[in-house]
Amino acid sequence: MAGPQYSLGMSVTSKTFLDMYQAMLARFGHQGWWPGDGALEICVGAILTQNTNWTNVQRAIANLKGAAIMSVNALHAAGREKLAELIRPAGYYNVKAARLLHFIAAVHERNGDDIEAFLSRPIDALREELLSISGIGRETADSMILYAAGKPTFVVDTYTYRILLRHRLIAPEDDYETIKELMESHLPLDVELWKDYHAQLVAVGKHFCRPAARCPGCPLEGFPHDPTSGDW
DNA sequence: GACCAGGCACATC
């Protein structure tokens, strides 16, 4: 039989995923995600961090706060060009200015200045609404739901995919919803755990599980397979 | 100077 074997649906149990968490937690400590202040700032950050380093996002958020427009009403009133200039350090600033305004318009239309009210709807309805907004895909929607709304949905990102793939817990062709379901079905329904689990995976991704690189010393070595063979 | 960073929409086949 050619090619690596994947553990999905086979011998891997909830214990494996919980042990992985304990190993990451022991190495990195509780991550305290989401970094930032308040539901709106989390949602804004979720859009700005798309394919972008967080340090650049922080500069953009600081600019928005410095311009005193970190509110639904103020962002709604801001012009696209002004917004683009303020978020420039986050990259893709024209695209992201439009995406921010799409999101803000949806919130404003439904709940005015009240982001908490917008986020208070049942999780399925909220996710559907978020995904209908141009510029908000699955990861961005789930980040908003988990970290801004505080509702249980597992966030899958490129780090999650890469780490699970290298440890043979998923197959290369597995899509977002499959991976999300894998995590959710193997973990207790615990929002705080899901928040920190995703954050821990990002920490592993940043420090060890990098593209085109092996990862000696990674806390996830041997969970359940050493990522020491196969293609990179 | 190449590579990477907490994606997404859209065009094309």
Added chain:
DNA sequence: GATGTGCATGGT
């Protein structure tokens, strides 16, 4: 349905 491409700054 699968694959390719544009978007852009800033750190390593």
